[in-house]
Amino acid sequence: MKQDKIYNRPENQVLVKSQDNKLYIVCHKEKQMQQVINRMTTDNCKLTEYEEWDGQYLMTFEVGENIKN
Numbered sequence: 001m002k003q004d005k006i007y008n009r010p011e012n013q014v015l016v017k018s019q020d021n022k023l024y025i026v027c028h029k030e031k032q033m034q035q036v037i038n039r040m041t042t043d044n045c046k047l048t049e050y051e052e053w054d055g056q057y058l059m060t061f062e063v064g065e066n067i068k069n
Contacts, residue, residue, distance in 0.1 A: 022048075023061040033057050043067070 014036060015026040025040070027033050036059065037047055046067045050059040 021062060021064045023063060025059045025061065026053075027057040027059070030057060033059065 013028070014032060017024040023040070023045070025036055027036060033050070040061050041047060044065060044067060045061050045063045048060050048062045050057060052058075
């Protein structure tokens with residue numbers, strides 16, 4: 001992924017934005033969240049926070065080599 005880029009197309013089921021060492025992912029439905037978490041969580045990518053926002057779900061992932069568990 002390119003830094004500081006918004007990956008947003010009308011047909012996307014989730015919206016993704018990258019900024020520095022963070023990925024911001026917006027899900028339209030609560031049931032999408034677990035699928036995104038399962039796919040995104042690795043040794044180098046961890047969910048750091050989430051919030052419900054205007055009927056959607058905003059998740060923040062930290063990406064890097066030295067991510068704390």
